[in-house]
Amino acid sequence: MSSSTKQEDQSSSDHIARPNKPRNRLSLCSKLCYAIGGAPYQITGVPLGLFLQVFLLDIAELNASYASIILFAGRVWDAITDPTVGYLVARSPWTRYGQLLPWIVASTPLAVISYFLIWYVPPSFVGGTTGLFLWYLSFCCIFQTLQTCFHVPYTSLTMFITSDQTERDSCTAYRMSVEILSVVIATAIQGQIVRHAACIPIPSSDANSTSMHTVNATLHLDPLPTTSHSLDETKHGYLIAAAVICTIYIICVIVLFFGVSEKKESCHPHTKSFTQAIRMVVGHGPYAKLMCGLVTTSMAYFFLEGNFASFAIYALGFREDFQNMLLLGMISACLTIPFWHWFLTRYGKKTAVYVGIPFGMPFMVLLVLVENNLILTYCLIFAAGVSLAVVLLLPWSMLPDVVDDFKVANPESTGHEAIFYSFYVFFIKFANGISLGISTLALDFAGYVPRGCEQPYKVKMTLKILISVVPIVLILFGLYIFYSYPIDEKRRQRNRKVLLELQESQAKSEMSQGKQVQENQGQDRLETHVPRGSPRISGLGASK
Template sequence: MIVLSTPLAVIAYFLIWFVPPFEDGKVIWYLIFYCIFQTLQTCFHVPYSALTMFISSEQKERDSATAYRMTVEVMGTVLGTAIQGQIVGMANAPCLPGPGDIDLSNSSLSVRLNASGPVISLDDTKVAYMIASGVICIIYVLCAIVLFFGVREKKESCRPRSGPMGFFQGIKLVMGHGPYAKLVMVFLFTSLGFMLLEGNFALFCSSTLGFRNDFQNILLVIMLSATLAIPFWQWFLTRFGKKTAVCAGSLSVIPFMILVVCMKSNLIVTYIVSFAAGVGVAAAFLLPWSMLPDVVDDFKVQNPDSTGHEALFYSFYVFFTKFASGVSLGISTLSLDFAGYISRGCSQPEEVDITLKVLVSAAPIALILIGLIILYSYPITEKKRQGNRKLLQEQRDNEADSETDSTELALMI
C-alpha cells in the first residue's frame, strides 16, 4: 500500500500547488487534487503508523519505536516548514492596503506600505511554490524508499487464530472497546485544540502582532522546539506514566497561550511563547500515539480469539486526525470570514484581531480542557498496562507450548 500510494500522492501534491492555465473551474481543480492527496496520504499513513504493532510485541520496544517515529516525523515537519517557509517567504507578494491604511492627508502612505521590500510579482510567487513543492515531493519519495526497505515486519506475531471477520463487525467490536473510544475522544479534542493553535498562529503573528516577515521563522521555532522536546516527554512518560504525561504536556502550553494574547506585540516574547508552544505540540504528537498500543493490548487481553484488528485501531486514529484537521480549517475559515478578514491586507479590522485571539487562545484552551476531562476516566493506568503485558506474555508462552506439543505429536506419528 505504501509503495502504491507514494508516486500518486507525490503527483497529487505537486498539482495542488500548480496553477492551471484556465480561470473557470480552478476551485474544482484544487478540490479534486486536494481530496486525492489526502486519500493517498491516508493510504500511506495507516500502514505506516500500524507498523508499530508489527515490529515488536514488547511494550517498551513499541514505546521506543513510537518515540523515534514521532521524533523523525516532527523533524520531517521541521524540514518541510524550513524548506517551504523559506523558499516561499522570499517570494511573498506585498500586502494590499485596505481602506483603513490610506490617509488622504498623506498620499505616500500606501506607497510606503508596499515599498518596504523588493517588488515580487505573482509569477515569482507561483514559481516559488512550485519549487518548494518539488523539493517536498523528492523528500517524500526518499522517505518512502527508506521505510519500505528499512523496516521488517514480524508477521508471525500477528497470525490470526480465528476465522475472518466482516469489516463492519470488526468496526463494531473495535469502537465498542471502552478505553479506545475514550482515548479517541481525548485525541480528537486535544488535537483539534493544538491544530487551531498551529493553523492560526502564523496569521496571528503576521496580522495581529505585526511580524509579517518573521512568521515562517516563528513556525520553524515551534517545530524545532517540538523535535527537541520529544525525548523529554519519552523520559517523562516512562518515569511518571502516560496519563500524567498527557496532562502535564497539555497543561504546560496553556499559560503561554494566555500570555501571547495578553501582552503587547514583542518579537522576543513571541519567540519564547513559540518555543514553549512547541513543547506542548511535542506532547500532542507523541503521547496519543504512544497510548494507542496499550489500548490494542487491552483489547487483545479481553478478546484473545480475535486478532488482526490493528489496522482498524490505527485507521480510525488517522481518520480522527484528518477529521480534526478539517474541522479546524473549517472553523478558522468561517470565523475569519464572518469577522471580515482581508486577504493579503496590510492591516485587518479589529474584529479579525479579536477572532484570531480566540482561535489561538480561548478555543484551544477550552478544547484541551475538555479532552483532559475525558482523559480522567481513561481506565488504562500504569498498573493495568503492566498487568496486560504479563497476560499477553502468558498467552504467547501458552501458544508456543501448544505449537511445540503439536510438532512433537506430529513427529511421533
C-alpha cells in the same frame, strides 16, 4: 530418559518461557529506518496545514467560501477513507514483502504526483473560478486518499515489528523525533517561499487603522504590475518547494522499505465483516474514551497550527519573522521529545497528559496579550513547543496500550491493529477538517482581505480568539475526558503479563504440534523403508 534428554527438554521449556526477550529486541538501525518512514506524512501535512489556506486565498485567489469548502471537504473525505483503508489493510494476506509494506510502496508514486499538482495554479482560462475550485478539490481528495494508503499501514507497523511494549515506546520516541525534524524541514522549505509573497494595500478605513498609509510607505509597496510579477514568482516558488518535498518523500519510503521487516507471526488477517469490525473497535470502552480525549486536545492545536501564520502576520505584524517562529516551536518540540519519553516511562502516560498538555495554555494567553515584542514572542513560542511535543508523542504511545487491552478482553479476535489505527486517523483528520473549515469561515465573516498587507480589526480579534480562547477551552474539556480513561500503569503491566502468558501457551501449543507432526512423519518414513517381504511390526505378534 537420559540426563542429556532432560537437559534438552528443560532448555527448550526455558526458551518457551522467555519468548520475547531475544527475539523482540530491535536494532538501532531498524528503529531509525522505521522512524524515517514517518517523515513523508509530516513533510506533506505541515505545508497543507500551515500554508494551504494562505495559498488558496492569496496565491490561487479563490474566495473564502470556496477555500473553506476545499479545506473542510478534503479533510472529511480523507477521514472517511481511513476506516475503509484500515479494513482492507487488515484483510490483506501476507506477501514476500510483508502485509503492510506493499501498501506503502504502491501508494507512493501517485501520492507525490497529486501532492505536486495541489500547489500548481492552472491557467485562468481553464474553467475560471469554478475550474480552480474543482481542480484543488479533486487533487486534495486524491492525495488524501493515497496518503491514507500510506499512513494507516505505517502507523500499524508498530504492532508488526515487535510485540514488546518497551520497544514500541522506544520506536515511537524515535519516530516522533524524526517527524518533528521533518516538520522543521517542511516549515523551512515552505516558509521561505511564503515569506516573500506579495501583498496588496487596502484602504485605511477598512483596516481600521490611522497609520495604514505609513505602513504601506514603510513596506515600499511597488505598483500593481510589479506585484503581479512577484505573484508569478511566488507560484513558481511553491512548485519548487513541492518538488523538493516530493523527492524527500520518495527517499524516505525507500529507506523504510529496505530497513524494516515485518514479523510474519504478527500477521493475522482480519476475518470479520466491516460492520462487525466497527462495532468491536468503537465499542471498546478504553478506546472510545482515548479517542475523545485525543481528538479534543489535538483539535486545540489544530486551531493554533492553522491560524498561527495569519496571526503572526496580521495580529502581531511579524510578516518577515513568522516562519522563524514556526521553526523555533518545532525545534523546541524536537528537543523535548526525549525528556517526555523519559517522563512517561517514569511517571506514567496519564501523568504526562495532565502535566504536558496544559503546560502550553499560559503561553497561548500571553501570545495574544503581547504586542510588538519580538524577543518575548520568540520565548513564548519556544515554551509552547514543549507542550506540542506531548501532543505529538502521547497518542502513538497510548494507542498500543489500548490495542493490547483489546487483545486481553478479546483473545479470539485477531488482525485488528490496522482498524484501531485507521479509526484514530479518521477522527483526527475529521477534527482537523472541522478546525480548518471553522477558521476559514470565521475569517470570512470577519472581513478577511486576500493578500492584504493589513487586515480589519475584526479579523485580528478573530485570529486572537482562534489561537487562544478556542484551544484553551478544548484542552480543558479533553483533560476532563482523560480523567475517566481507565488504562493506568497497573492495568498496562497486568495486560502485558497476560499477553506474555498467552504467547507462552501459544508457543508451547505450536511446539507440541510440531513434535507430533515430526513423530508422524518419522513413523511414515519408517513404514515406507520396511523391505518387501519383511513381516510388519503389527504382524510379529501374530506369527508368534
